[in-house]
Amino acid sequence: MMDFYTSNLVLIQATLIGLLLALSIQVPLRMGVFSFAGVGCYGIGAYGGGILVIHYHTSPLVTIVLAAVGAALVSFGLALLINRLGGLYLGMATIAFDLIISVIAVNGGDLTGGPTGLYGAITSISMGLVFAIVVVAVVVLTLTERGRLGRRVEAVRDDPELAASMGIKVRRYRIAAFVVSGILGGAAGSINTMLRTTVGPTDIGFALVVLALTMIIVGGARSWLGALIGAIIFTWLPSILEVVGQWQHIIYGIIVALAAIWVPGGLLGVLTEGWRAFQRRRRPPLSTVPVVAIDDAPPDADLAVLEELAEDSPVERSAT
């Protein structure tokens, strides 16, 4: 076990960072917010963390906290700016935000190290700290998937209008999604910089948007567990696929396409459906449940009666 851990440490680290990054994209998606700003926040965290360590010699925990708070503030400002956009337009705006962060990284002069990036961000970061942060993130997100908060998040995504008529302030939830996404992205970026002691423009590019989305689509978009499944698959798959060389990317693409077409809920969705089917089989059939709904009338029966009643009405009726 210990051998496995030490010989695969780099992959384990990459899995945990991939998980945080995937979560930073998943949180807004779970609330119906099509935002990829988490990747830009990852960039802010990665460079911000690097600058803090190199110039101010901050400790790992302080670096992570400052990077997360800074990224969250930027994300909050972005949310106020583009909150009124919806769907694809919001997605485009957040991708533009990610690209702007990349451009700043390349053109930041001495501060960002330009095209070569930053080197020598050496700290005493321990894997214990990284695990602890991932666990805290997962525990907090679990709370948003269950109980009162879980139901409300579900309502905000599925039917914002209904959510509003249940007294839910939908706009606040959407802005909160940006902030949480910023915290997760910022933390992931700073951890990555400290573990690798270096960060460059290629580490924070558009490829991360694709990677994070891939993890969520294949793993499952509804729960942190889906993000974990995705993070594990797409961190370990490349090393397994090394044997096929340049065909790697094609196999990648095929996996994503197959997942999107046949398992829209991701692998986690398959597991959840299986569990529910199992529960249904264990439950007594509906006919033995004491209260049974009787529905003989088809949904349109009352309309038919109405039509009959109103046959001779001079008023032109339009279907609602």
Place this chain on the structure above:
Amino acid sequence: MTVESTVETAVLEARDVAVHFGGVRAVDGVSFRVTPGKIFGLLGPNGSGKSTLLGAITRLVPLTHGSLLLDGEPFHRVSAADVARRRVARTFQTVRLLSDLTVLENVQLGGDLRPGSFVSRVFGRTAAPAVTEAIARTRLTGLEKLRPGELSYGTQRRVEIARALAMRPSLLLLDEPTAGMNQSERREISDLLKQLRSEGLTQLLVEHDVQMMIDTCDYLLAMNFGKLIAAGPPDVVVRDPAVQQAYLGKKWREQHA
């Protein structure tokens, strides 16, 4: 057209409310007062503006002009969520349940409005008394763990009503709550609404079943082309020539002559 039902303070008052979609005047200058503890019925052909009016009251549809008052206080500028927080609950014409949640969780969504302690705010897994009561009153006991997709259409409608009741509303707006239900189910809903009235709950009911409206409502408001064409006690409104012309038709007149 102004209707002064009584002199007491209205739970809901609409003053010259209009909702225009471009050139379409879906609601065109409607004024009425809904008095406490009564069931008001909203009658009219499809497309006459009934649902749009409910949308305007719940602030999901923006008002073009006019004003709305809740217990004498204007509220047409607050958000939809704030209207709900003032205990205005509604059901929708098309069933709007969250398909991934169970019946219990869907009803809890209404009960969540009153969270109570911090613990129940975050976790909120045990059902509040309002939720249990709403489920029992709509005869959903035993079905709590099912998901909407596993229920018949009429039962789904009852979940809609339960969710609204779980909000412990002071004003309940019902948009065709019995659509797709059979006669016995309709009677049951009608009985439930009357029982809620006896407990003091004010209701505004949109329905196409005229007989049910006559049996259930204290007052009827009839709409056509976005305007109120008649208002008053049910037996008066259904005899109104304009209402018969616009909505009821010859057969109904003959049957009820």
